Amino acid sequence: MRTALKENYFKQIWKGISTTLIGMSVTIGHLFKPSVTLQYPHERWPMPEGARLRIQMDFDECTGCGACARACPVDAIIIEVLKAQAGVDLGETSNGTKKRLHVLKFDVDNAKCIYCGLCIPPCPTGAIHFDLDYEAMKLTRKELIYHFSIMTSDEVETLREADREAKAKAAAAKAQAAAEKAKAAESAPKKPNQSDSSS
């Protein structure tokens, strides 16, 4: 027992000294290794391809079909469209799909978005996609709603006004046509009443 203690005593002292030296040689080695730190605001990692970050969309490519909004499980995409007047050419998207609708509003609420990516495949033109920018911090929830429509509210108003006028005109024309029809019917020689015959 006593001899064991004595042996251990010197062994332990030796162990203490030698292991300390080993540890110190390890740390001094690390002193000259390049650091692994990335100085974030000054340098950044490149984002991997296909990273799921913010939803971004290319407004010129959008036909306003609304497929993305329908696919979204959390209704994060809100779209408002207006049919183009007859004769107004809105152009084509890059893959040749004809645009027939004015997209008045295209909002993506990033506070609601769950970054599932379900809105991307249905798009016929590939207008909607994930962005690689990840610094999306905002101060209020309202700021997290991204407005992608490039139409100003004035433009929207004019379009709506034109639409209303066109509709009113069409309605008036219809009414007139109907009235004319009725008149013509009245002035025509009387025929046996349809309802009478049916009853």
Add this chain to the structure above:
Amino acid sequence: MLDVILTIAYLVGVISFLFLFVLFAVWFERKLSGWMQDRLGPMETGGFQGWLQTIADAIKLLLKEDIIPEQADKPLFRLAPYIIFIGTLGAFAVIPFGAHLIGSDLNIGLYYIIAISSIIAIGILMAGWSSNNKWSLYGAMRSAAQIISYEIPIGLSLLVPAVMAGSLSMQTLVAAQGGGFWNWNFLQAPPFGLIAFIIYFWASVAEVNRTPFDIPEGESELVAGYATEYSGMRYAMFFMSEYANLFVVSAIGATLFLGGWSSPLPFLTFIPGPIWFLGKSMVLVFIQMWLRWTLPRLRVDQLMGVCWKVFLPFSFLNLIVVSFWMLWVK
């Protein structure tokens, strides 16, 4: 009158040196720990490698509110940081920066240093007790036990150079080592000078409460030990005396074992003494930091065991052997 002015000038010089050293050492330690862990350490403040970081931190600490706990023993609580700082500063009176650059060449310089650095233990106990906080009290008790225990091997191994030079005056001790590095005390009476130096160095790490002997302020168990309740300027005072102490023990080690301000080779004497002295002290400071970022913290029983079972018998035997060596071999 001239004496008074000179003393005050020296004091001001020493205190400003201390400030500079602490600012540098804290920054350097943070950089060193960063590099040793493959990090970078502070990088932003001040441009180059974050060199302004400690200055910014110091300003922040000075601007913080000074909170004194309701139930604290207020006079003691206020006094403790100053006592610790005085204990640290007192040692500078006899540390020889150069051939003529010394506060006072007491004929009992070594004895004075050992005596005055014990005041620190009182200050730490005061801080721990007056905070009226369990962590503080535990930290203070541990620290006092540690400092008192380690003072014995320190004293015994510091006696080895004293025996070799036959004096307690710091300047005589340095002069006895002049002429070249082969005259330095850690190479005298091989290997006993070296053993004394190693024991002194390890015990001094414990004396200044640094890792691996930093149980008095082990963050994981005691939050900040005796400094738990302190904030603002008073905390800065603790912090500063900790780093100043680091310099003091390194300076003593350099003076007594590494030849103080004397140059390592005779033809290098044209480089002034203070540079040699600071260089040697900085090497020891570096080794202390290196140790700190290498070893984990010890347990209390291990700490006491190392002191009483290893350092104490070895330093005692060492002293006896060196005394006989001086008597017979020299």
